[in-house]
Amino acid sequence: MYxxxxxxxFVTGAASGIGRASAVQxxxxxxxxxxxxxxxxxxxxxxxxxxxxGGQAVSVACDVTQEAxxxxxxxxxxxxxxxxxxxxxxxxxxxxxxxxxxxxxxDFERVVSINLKGVFLGLKHQIPVMAENGGGxxxxxxxxxxxxxxxxxxxxSAAKHGVVGLTRTAAAEWARKGVRVNAVxxxxxxxxxxxRVDEWNPKVKEGYKAxxxxxxxxxxxxxxxxxxxxxxxxxxxxxxxxLPIDGAWTAV
Numbered sequence: 001m002y003x004x005x006x007x008x009x010f011v012t013g014a015a016s017g018i019g020r021a022s023a024v025q026x027x028x029x030x031x032x033x034x035x036x037x038x039x040x041x042x043x044x045x046x047x048x049x050x051x052x053x054g055g056q057a058v059s060v061a062c063d064v065t066q067e068a069x070x071x072x073x074x075x076x077x078x079x080x081x082x083x084x085x086x087x088x089x090x091x092x093x094x095x096x097x098x099x100x101x102x103x104x105x106x107d108f109e110r111v112v113s114i115n116l117k118g119v120f121l122g123l124k125h126q127i128p129v130m131a132e133n134g135g136g137x138x139x140x141x142x143x144x145x146x147x148x149x150x151x152x153x154x155x156x157s158a159a160k161h162g163v164v165g166l167t168r169t170a171a172a173e174w175a176r177k178g179v180r181v182n183a184v185x186x187x188x189x190x191x192x193x194x195x196r197v198d199e200w201n202p203k204v205k206e207g208y209k210a211x212x213x214x215x216x217x218x219x220x221x222x223x224x225x226x227x228x229x230x231x232x233x234x235x236x237x238x239x240x241x242x243l244p245i246d247g248a249w250t251a252v
Contacts, residue, residue: 003029003030003232004026004029004030004031004085004086004228004231004232005029005030005031006030006081007030007031007032007085007086007231008031008032008034008077008078008080008081008083008084008085008086009023009026009027009031009032009033009034009077009085009086009087009088009231010033010034010036010073010074010077010084010086010087010088010126011023011026011033011034011035011036011087011088011090012036012037012062012064012073012088012089012090012091012118012122013036013037013064013090013091013092013141014033014035014036014037014042014043014046014059014090015035015037015038015039015040015041015042015043015045015046016039016042016046016191016192017189017191017192017193017220018090018141018186018189018191018220018223018224018227019037019046019088019090019091019141020042020045020046020049020220021219021220021221021223021224022088022090022220022223022224022227022228023035023046023050023057023088024046024049024050024053024055024224025221025224025225025227025228026086026088026227026228026231027050027053027055027056027057028053028055029228029232031085031086031231032056032057032058032080032081033050033055033056033057033058034057034058034059034060034073034076034077034080035047035057035058035059035060036059036060036061036062036064036073036091037059037061037062037091038061038062038063040059040061043059043060043061044059046059047059058076058080060072060073060076064089064091064114064117064118064119064121064122065113065114065117065118065121067121067124067125070118070121070122070124070125071125074125074126074129078129083129083133084126084129084130084133084136085130085136085137086136086137086138086139086231087122087126087130087136087137087138087139088138088139088140088141088227088231089118089119089122089123089126089138089139089140089141090140090141091114091115091118092114092115092118092141092159092193093110093111093114093115093193094111094153094156094193094196094197095107095108095110095111095115095153095155095156096111096153096155097152097153097197097200097201097204098152099151099152099154100154103154103155107155108154108155108158110155111155111156111158111159112155112158112159112162114159115156115159115160115162115163116158116159116160116162116163116166119140119162119163119166120166122138122140123138123140123166123170123181126138127170127174127179127181130174130177130178130179131174131177131178131179134178135177135178135179135180136178136179136180137179137180137182137230137231137232137235138170138179138180138181138182139181139182139183139184139227139230139231140163140166140167140181140182140183140184141163141183141184141186141223142160142163142164142167142183142184142185142242143156143157143160143163143185143186143187144185144186144187144244144246144249144250145157145160145161146159146160146161146162146163146164146183146185146242147161147164147185147242147244147250148250152204160185163183164183164185164242167181167182167183167240167242168181168240168242171239171240172240175239175240180230180235180236180238180239181239181240182230182235182238182239182240182241182242182243183241183242183243184223184226184227184230184243184245185242185243185244185245185246185250186218186223186244186245186246187208187212187217187218187244187245187246187247187249187250188205188208188209188212188217188218188246189217189218189219189220189222189223190217190218190219190220191220194217205217208249211249211252212246212247212248212249213247213248213249213251213252214247214248214249215247216247218245218246218247222245223245226243226245230243
């Protein structure tokens with residue numbers, strides 16, 4: 001599809017779901033991928049999948065809320081070829097399903113720390129090394145919940161709206177240095193996160209499926225394909241975008 005030969009890529013939340021699919025597809029296009037997650041067992045599963053297909057991957061334990069972890073993981077990527085070409089800041093959690101007054105401060109802070117601060121820390125340490133080496137492509141995982149209201153999940157929606165804001169601001173600040181920053185905004189996608197929500201309240205997923213024009217949930221591989229496109233030179237003029245991939249849910 002898109003040749004990423006000799007590129008170095010960094011993916012957070014790579015142990016499962018969209019992060020795993022993204023890492024696998026980036027590797028299939030020739031990139032050497034650094035896999036980062038707190039789930040070390042899941043990371044090894046992703047790495048094994050990539051290597052069995054002939055790709056190259058390195059895994060590193062990383063808590064995206066801890067700046068030292070993020071710096072160390074990016075240093076691993078820089079150790080491969082002395083540069084970083086692609087980053088997918090994808091790590092995230094769903095948080096509580098509750099109306100806003102019933103959300104605890106602790107739950108709000110945890111969701112925002114992982115879903116928003118984690119992206120901020122990634123950008124903070126990815127942008128300088130890319131700018132120094134002539135540019136690169138950063139893709140942040142936001143959500144349709146970062147574009148429209150997400151009733152019953154205010155911490156998640158707040159964090160994902162923040163990701164869209166960070167994406168646009170970083171793109172505007174660093175475009176002249178060759179750094180592109182875009183966001184993918186998936187609708188409900190078949191990931192462990194959605195499976196957990198379904199276990200808590202199956203009506204939530206069924207309600208979404210009933211509203212989405214496509215009549216189904218997305219596949220992680222479909223989101224990953226958009227990530228790979230944004231990572232490559234074919235998307236050289238796409239910058240500062242927040243792209244929904246949601247079966248037309250936000251279109252109606």
